[in-house]
Amino acid sequence: MNMPLNTSADTSNLVEQARFNMIEQQIRPWRVLAEDVLDLMTQVRREEFVPIAYRSMAFMDIEIPLNDSVEEAERTGQMMLPPRVEARMLQDAAVKTTDRVLEIGAGSGYMAALLGRSASQVLTLEINADLVEFAKENLRSSGIINVEVRMGDGSRDLSAEGPFDIVMVSGSVAEVPQNLLSLLTEGGRLVAIVGQEPMMRATVVTRNGNSFEVKQPWDIVAPRLVNFTEPSPFRF
Template sequence: MDFAQARFNMVEQQIRPWNVLDQHVLDMLLDMRREDFVPAAYRNLAFVDMEIPLGHGEVMLTPKLEARIIQELNIKKTDKVLEVGTGSGYMTAMLAREAHHVYSVEIVPEFKEQAAEKLHAHGVHNVTLEEGDAAQGWDRHGKYDVIVLSGSVPVLPEAFFASLNPGGRMFAIVGDAPVMEGKQITCLGDGACRTTILFETCVPPLRNALQPQRFSF
């Protein structure tokens, strides 16, 4: 398989048409070897517009969704990033390309170990991988400039809002299946935030995500 050609086709046929037009992001996608981050059994499907199973009931997000997240967050070289859900490590690697440092928290020990090997092989060193449950917040490293949730949540915990620096950005997919919204939240300071709805989608939820109060009769 010509992986370089497959990456090019992924960018031109899936990602660019989904309003990912930042050439810097597109160049990074062409350079980053996505096939190295998917499970070996799915390597030939690394560039297909689908969620790839990772095991333990988890999936790797579609290429166009990962690309859109990176573009919308507009990450700077000075940014401290929190990623909730390391998964395959592919998003982690892209975040690390753009940021000063990434703290990535994974609840499945096996994923953390596999991601560590892949990131090391790709020369990515500005990442701290941690094992834990960050679905409702992770304040061990103070406040962050960027927060990314890799799975959906029915409601977004207040702890994440409190963990953003002024000017900080957060991406989260919020709602219940079958319709969820990809949102970007920007901290304006003094507890004020601006929320922008980017698109509708539907992805698997984070484990132990905060649940809304539901009435029963």
């Protein structure tokens, strides 16, 4: 007896079911309730930003390596964050259509794509040359034209690039980078994952004149971005 072959329609239905499950079983239960964010997670095709070798993992609640060597990817922070983490960071940023956005750590370009669909203009910096090209191609294929991917180190002085309404740090840092806070407009928001293992906090910093309001609404552990300041090891 011949078994029917899967058609492209069958495959498409499976992908859309997996996307639906990602949103309803991972993202929404993680207190991501903003309809504009949930819509974006539906519209921006996450699987198209995942390396081909890991595409079957696109909708899983895991970090995905962006390097052939998993160990190297983990060491250098070249990982896609889980979908629920990206969605909640996006919700916390409260991006407006008029916002100018800076992202540190372009990776595959997926967060930049979400930001690009939300904001007026996005500049995303990536320190790895291969990922710069990967992100550019992914964004080009997705038809997103208001995102500029540039090779750059987010730990350096970026004052010539500012100001920005949103700074999104797509990875973890030991402390809130002062060079990035200085780029914020009045009312601007910086979103980052801050701290040391085993305890890191999602941190939202809002500029109010010469002062900054800090909120840390949830806990998560995320891969470290390279070159940002680390605390000195304690010695007797």
